[in-house]
Amino acid sequence: xxxxxxxxxxxxxxxxxxxxxxxxxxxxxxxxxxxxxxxxxxxxxxxxxxxxxxxxxxxxxxxxxxxxxxxxxxxxxxxxxxxxxxxxxxxxxxxxxxxxxxxxxxxxxxxxxxxxxxxxxxxxxxxxxxxxxxxxxxxxxxxxxxxxxxxxxxxxxxxxxxxxxxxxxxxxxxxxxxxxxxxxxxxxxxxxxxxxxxxxxxxxxxxxxxxxxxxxxxxxxxxxxxxxxxxxxxxxxxxxxxxxxxxxxxxxxxxxxxxxxxxxxxxxxxxxxxxxxxxxxxxxxxxxxxxxxxxxxxxxxxxxxxxxxxxxxxxxxxxxxxxxxxxxxxxxxxxxxxxxxxxxx
DNA sequence: AAGTCGGGGTA
DNA sequence: TACCCAGACTT
Numbered sequence: 001x002x003x004x005x006x007x008x009x010x011x012x013x014x015x016x017x018x019x020x021x022x023x024x025x026x027x028x029x030x031x032x033x034x035x036x037x038x039x040x041x042x043x044x045x046x047x048x049x050x051x052x053x054x055x056x057x058x059x060x061x062x063x064x065x066x067x068x069x070x071x072x073x074x075x076x077x078x079x080x081x082x083x084x085x086x087x088x089x090x091x092x093x094x095x096x097x098x099x100x101x102x103x104x105x106x107x108x109x110x111x112x113x114x115x116x117x118x119x120x121x122x123x124x125x126x127x128x129x130x131x132x133x134x135x136x137x138x139x140x141x142x143x144x145x146x147x148x149x150x151x152x153x154x155x156x157x158x159x160x161x162x163x164x165x166x167x168x169x170x171x172x173x174x175x176x177x178x179x180x181x182x183x184x185x186x187x188x189x190x191x192x193x194x195x196x197x198x199x200x201x202x203x204x205x206x207x208x209x210x211x212x213x214x215x216x217x218x219x220x221x222x223x224x225x226x227x228x229x230x231x232x233x234x235x236x237x238x239x240x241x242x243x244x245x246x247x248x249x250x251x252x253x254x255x256x257x258x259x260x261x262x263x264x265x266x267x268x269x270x271x272x273x274x275x276x277x278x279x280x281x282x283x284x285x286x287x288x289x290x291x292x293x294x295x296x297x298x299x300x301x302x303x304x305x306x307x308x309x310x311x312x313x314x315x316x317x318x319x320x321x322x323x324x325x326x327x328x329x330x331x332x333x334x335x336x337x338x339x340x341x342x343x344x345x
Numbered sequence: 346a347a348g349t350c351g352g353g354g355t356a
Numbered sequence: 357t358a359c360c361c362a363g364a365c366t367t
Contacts, residue, residue, distance in 0.1 A: 037362095194355095223360095
């Protein structure tokens, strides 16, 4: 006696226990695409307000393609992984220019757009065009590693290849690709969770290797933990006579790429000289703000806010990307989260 | 293969 | 705290 197929059990479970009211559960490829990009490494509850605001400003791919990238980054401000926003903008322009405004249909063509890898391309194709294509996101990796009892780091190439092959072998035939794709994500997000999975509610429990062997906590194989380094920086909050502050747009690569940020110096000691040389600003230092810590995934940044007053500007020998902002304009621009916190207090 | 890239939810 | 999230891209 064998259980119903994997996909059938997943689909039946999804019909009654899946998530059916997410705002991007539509067939419009633009909306599906936008949601998939925002959802990369970002949880549903975090994405929803950003998604709504973004769609109000950019209701279709043409409006997105025509916008300045600064406007796109402003709407992404606070969501993180800002390369996603710049790639989204580039991809919108590619859809207009190379595809005549119609979103490409095949996973291969979709994945050629910047910011879209194999899994995201498959999800877009499945949701928008009912294409039979396997996804392999964090949820699916966890579900499959447990269900099939696959040991080894999922980041390892051989393991990932194995998971892709398994995911493709389990695909259903017929018209159920949107539901099946959603079902995998929903099972991983609500039942087969990283910690304390709800195995008794799982449609795959009867033949799940991890459950059979009590290895739910060991699969997928936990990543080795590494110690993240600490860095420090001083952010200069320079005010001019009109109460504006000086911001500097960061280069496209690196942390907070393309965002507007406070000018940084290594320490408060040489801040006056550094401001003269790099910012073309003669300043006097005011109070030093209280340190605060901002934690990234790969390092911990201690930020010292240094308040200062502009005495006069020296236009020559200024670095690029410097601009004075009134506070409300700064808050409406593409700025990173710690700067928003600093300006709002 | 390993590192880079944010910010937040959750236990 | 520590882990992980509808990953992609660079080195």
